[in-house]
Amino acid sequence: MLAGVKPSCFFMENKEMHTIKHQKARSLYPTFERKAPGAEVSHYCPGCGHGTVHNLIAEAIDDLGIQDRVVFCSPVGCSVFAYYYFDVGNIQCAHGRAPAVASAIRRTHDDAIVISYQGDGDLAGIGMSQIVHAANRGENITVFFINNAIYGMTGGQMAPTTILNQKTVTTPSGRHAANEGFPIGISEIINSLHAPVFVERVSLATAPKVMKARMAIRKALRNQVDKKGFSLVEILSPCPVNWKMTAVESRRWLEENLEPVFPVGNLRDLAKGPFDRVDRKKAGRVSDRKILEILGVDEKEVHTSSIHLKEEQNVKIAGFGGQGVLSTGILLANCAIAEGLQTTWLPSYGAEMRGGTANASVNISHEAIGSPIVSFPNVLMAMNLPSLDAFEDTVRPGGCILVNSSMVPRQVRRTDVAAYHIPATDMANNIGSPQIANVILLTVYALVSGAITLETLQKVIPLSIKRKNLVNINMKAIEAGIAWLEENRK
Amino acid sequence: MGKHLMKGNEAVIYGALLGGATHYFGYPITPASEIAHAAANLFPRCGKHFLQAECEVSSISMLYGAAAAGARVITGSSGPGLSLMAEGLSYLSGSELPCVVVDVQRAGPGLGYIWPEQADYNFIVHGAGHGSHSGVVLAPNSAQEMCDFTYKAFELAERYRCTVFVLSDAYIGQIMEPVDLPRQIQSNPHKDWALYGDAESRHNLLSSIYLKMEELEGHNQHLQDKYRRMAEEIVDFEEFETADADYLFVAYGITSRICHSAQQLLRNKGIKVGMLRPKTLFPFPDVRLRELAGQLKKIIVAELSNGQMVRDVRLAVEGRVPVDLYNWMGGRIPSTEEIVHRLEAETGGL
Numbered sequence: 142m143l144a145g146v147k148p149s150c151f152f153m154e155n156k157e158m159h160t161i162k163h164q165k166a167r168s169l170y171p172t173f174e175r176k177a178p179g180a181e182v183s184h185y186c187p188g189c190g191h192g193t194v195h196n197l198i199a200e201a202i203d204d205l206g207i208q209d210r211v212v213f214c215s216p217v218g219c220s221v222f223a224y225y226y227f228d229v230g231n232i233q234c235a236h237g238r239a240p241a242v243a244s245a246i247r248r249t250h251d252d253a254i255v256i257s258y259q260g261d262g263d264l265a266g267i268g269m270s271q272i273v274h275a276a277n278r279g280e281n282i283t284v285f286f287i288n289n290a291i292y293g294m295t296g297g298q299m300a301p302t303t304i305l306n307q308k309t310v311t312t313p314s315g316r317h318a319a320n321e322g323f324p325i326g327i328s329e330i331i332n333s334l335h336a337p338v339f340v341e342r343v344s345l346a347t348a349p350k351v352m353k354a355r356m357a358i359r360k361a362l363r364n365q366v367d368k369k370g371f372s373l374v375e376i377l378s379p380c381p382v383n384w385k386m387t388a389v390e391s392r393r394w395l396e397e398n399l400e401p402v403f404p405v406g407n408l409r410d411l412a413k414g415p416f417d418r419v420d421r422k423k424a425g426r427v428s429d430r431k432i433l434e435i436l437g438v439d440e441k442e443v444h445t446s447s448i449h450l451k452e453e454q455n456v457k458i459a460g461f462g463g464q465g466v467l468s469t470g471i472l473l474a475n476c477a478i479a480e481g482l483q484t485t486w487l488p489s490y491g492a493e494m495r496g497g498t499a500n501a502s503v504n505i506s507h508e509a510i511g512s513p514i515v516s517f518p519n520v521l522m523a524m525n526l527p528s529l530d531a532f533e534d535t536v537r538p539g540g541c542i543l544v545n546s547s548m549v550p551r552q553v554r555r556t557d558v559a560a561y562h563i564p565a566t567d568m569a570n571n572i573g574s575p576q577i578a579n580v581i582l583l584t585v586y587a588l589v590s591g592a593i594t595l596e597t598l599q600k601v602i603p604l605s606i607k608r609k610n611l612v613n614i615n616m617k618a619i620e621a622g623i624a625w626l627e628e629n630r631k
Numbered sequence: 632m633g634k635h636l637m638k639g640n641e642a643v644i645y646g647a648l649l650g651g652a653t654h655y656f657g658y659p660i661t662p663a664s665e666i667a668h669a670a671a672n673l674f675p676r677c678g679k680h681f682l683q684a685e686c687e688v689s690s691i692s693m694l695y696g697a698a699a700a701g702a703r704v705i706t707g708s709s710g711p712g713l714s715l716m717a718e719g720l721s722y723l724s725g726s727e728l729p730c731v732v733v734d735v736q737r738a739g740p741g742l743g744y745i746w747p748e749q750a751d752y753n754f755i756v757h758g759a760g761h762g763s764h765s766g767v768v769l770a771p772n773s774a775q776e777m778c779d780f781t782y783k784a785f786e787l788a789e790r791y792r793c794t795v796f797v798l799s800d801a802y803i804g805q806i807m808e809p810v811d812l813p814r815q816i817q818s819n820p821h822k823d824w825a826l827y828g829d830a831e832s833r834h835n836l837l838s839s840i841y842l843k844m845e846e847l848e849g850h851n852q853h854l855q856d857k858y859r860r861m862a863e864e865i866v867d868f869e870e871f872e873t874a875d876a877d878y879l880f881v882a883y884g885i886t887s888r889i890c891h892s893a894q895q896l897l898r899n900k901g902i903k904v905g906m907l908r909p910k911t912l913f914p915f916p917d918v919r920l921r922e923l924a925g926q927l928k929k930i931i932v933a934e935l936s937n938g939q940m941v942r943d944v945r946l947a948v949e950g951r952v953p954v955d956l957y958n959w960m961g962g963r964i965p966s967t968e969e970i971v972h973r974l975e976a977e978t979g980g981l
């Protein structure tokens with residue numbers, strides 16, 4: 142027995158009580174050193190249900206022979222100090238978060254037996270999201286939910302499970318549905334989900350009912366040992382102090398008032414979980430060598446040549462979202478890397494990408510690149526009119542502007558830059574796909590700037606496109622770009 | 632060895648997996664989502680664990696649980712998510728559990744927008760969540776450093792049993808640059824304090840509760856001692872042309888890239904400007920700033936916020952030199968030229 146809970150007085154009149162073991166469970170500490178040296182009395186009030194449930198859980202742990210494997214997640218609430226008593230691995234969790242903590246522990250150790258022990262404020266109030274989602278994922282954990290219809294630790298405030306007209310310090314005239322809503326049935330909510338394997342509501346009102354609670358607690362733990370999945374036991378439990386009753390009165394009140402609102406009984410007991418869990422041990426370790434391979438750590442460099450840049454290239458590529466503006470920038474940056482040059486790529490992103498204009502800034506340099514932002518480009522590739530309108534004036538004198546003239550009905554106005562008006566989309570359509578218009582522009586850029594070589598472009602394209610049947614058409618785009626420049630070079 | 636062109640956000644996950652990370656828990660948010668995308672793709676393939684949590688309150692609680700169980704854990708998010716994580720971050724510090732948290736800062740307050748800002752500085756650097764606590768704060772300014780800093784974050788987190796933040800911004804998250812990947816995978820050592828669900832670790836307790844005033848004070852002192860040790864052992868920064876500098880830029884993250892370009896342009900114009908870039912924001916390079924203060928005419932702190940790091944710089948120099956703030960908010964990023972012109976105007980050209 143967990144001393145100090147006064148279970149003897151709690152069950153004094155129930156002779157059946159004596160069927161429950163008198164000896165203290167092995168998974169409870171003989172004395173509560175974490176509370177105080179030599180302490181034998183718990184911190185719970187006389188007649189409190191927490192101590193009874195602690196005893197039942199400890200017995201079940203003993204009988205299942207799982208003491209070494211248990212990790213007990215204690216909540217915020219009166220049972221915050223469960224680690225005083227349970228001689229198992231212990232962790233104390235933030236208010237309501239124990240199911241998330243327990244999920245993660247269980248996902249770290251396949252053989253751990255993880256218990257989330259929570260009150261009604263903790264589980265049904267602040268932690269509603271955590272419990273519902275842990276249950277919905279079918280986490281292989283066991284949850285013991287102590288429903289005492291009140292906040293015990295903080296001095297008797299309303300809980301989500303406080304029943305109508307029940308007086309608490311924050312519902313001094315009783316809970317009214319019109320203001321505070323109705324008491325929440327957690328077992329019913331959890332039972333509405335697909336994944337859980339076991340949901341049962343039990344009561345501590347009488348000794349026979351405690352025996353039922355004992356069975357349910359045992360079952361919920363055994364399920365985890367059998368790796369079946371998520372089990373929850375809701376335990377209607379007295380809080381005589383905050384209910385302002387004696388221990389005996391509180392059990393009667395529990396039976397007469399709580400049980401009608403929260404009917405006891407089993408809501409679900411599946412023989413098998415609804416899905417096969419992944420046993421990470423069996424799934425096997427991935428070797429370090431394999432990880433390095435997956436991450437491409439040993440990949441060979443594509444190609445290195447020694448290009449000499451006349452000046453650092455600050456390139457702005459702009460067009461409609463969907464014109465491949467961002468990927469063209471990535472292709473250019475990849476070519477720069479292949480040339481052994483430094484490069485950065487920065488997208489415009491956000492709402493403007495959806496339907497509006499998008500642009501990418503690419504810098505290419507021999508030196509480490511400072512600001513990756515291209516405010517004043519020396520190269521502009523304008524794929525549509527709004528882009529030319531937006532960026533023409535920002536181009537530095539002496540720079541160059543490449544325009545996809547199929548999409549831009551006007552000429553470049555600036556006279557202090559080199560302008561190339563390339564009907565790239567028309568040319569691309571002639572070859573067979575409008576997608577390759579960018580490659581035509583990039584080809585002309587490569588030739589006039591000398592920043593990347595055509596050989597590099599030809600080598601990098603196949604590495605960067607996913608659909609290999611498009612490689613050929615891209616190579617044709619490069620040829621088209623070369624031909625266009627030959628014809629149009631003055 | 633080939634360099635990989637990748638986003639800063641993706642580089643985080645390469646750094647994490649090579650750094651021995653075993654678990655990723657997270658919730659999507661722009662401009663940090665590519666971290667979760669890369670993790671969802673790569674963690675399971677590498678035999679590691681990925682789970683999208685229902686919210687950031689849960690993801691940080693999952694970090695708490697898995698870290699307690701001895702895992703190497705990481706999450707990535709942005710301002711609104713970090714606000715929700717405050718509770719868990721405080722618990723992680725209180726229970727001294729190691730974890731790595733990446734904040735790709737966006738513009739705020741409230742929902743703000745996904746443009747870059749550096750306005751989570753106060754929140755992250757001066758203790759995210761309740762209580763007197765901190766974590767190491769690393770400030771990468773390139774995709775390479777997103778990888779490298781995440782890579783080394785796990786070892787630091789375990790050395791000090793603390794949170795290590797990687798504090799970046801929308802641009803450093805979204806930028807693509809060539810990244811040289813670390814060649815060695817770090818292993819996750821056994822921790823004698825962790826909960827393994829076995830006989831050996833059965834007596835372990837992870838908690839932040841101390842009922843006696845003197846014990847709680849002792850625990851707090853212990854944390855503060857740890858933070859002081861960090862200041863001595865791991866403060867890190869980078870300097871450019873400070874030896875003869877009259878003016879000093881102090882900036883981190885994306886702003887440091889722009890300031891560095893401006894600093895070089897100003898030098899070309901004959902103005903003696905140097906620069907100091909903190910790579911750790913906690914601990915802060917205050918000793919070095921104080922040393923430099925004597926020789927300087929002015930320090931210019933550039934940041935994308937209402938002026939948060941500038942206060943730490945002012946505290947560091949103890950009034951020995953005027954400290955100016957160049958700042959931008961709402962996602963606007965200065966051009967190199969804007970900074971150059973502003974300092975030029977102040978100095979009268981020379």
Ligand SMILES: Cc1ncc(C[n+]2csc(CCOP(=O)(O)OP(=O)(O)O)c2C)c(N)n1
Nearest residue numbers: 217218219236260261262263291292293294
């Ligand atoms: C975030 C947060 N909010 C509020 C509290 C204060 N608090 C401590 S326990 C508690 C209620 C616990 O009630 P319950 O879960 O029903 O457990 P009981 O004490 O009845 O066993 C509250 C509100 C807290 N610790 N943390």
Ligand code: SF4
Nearest residue numbers: 185186189219293380
């Ligand atoms: S306040 Fe209520 S729940 Fe808390 S220990 Fe006392 S009787 Fe138990």
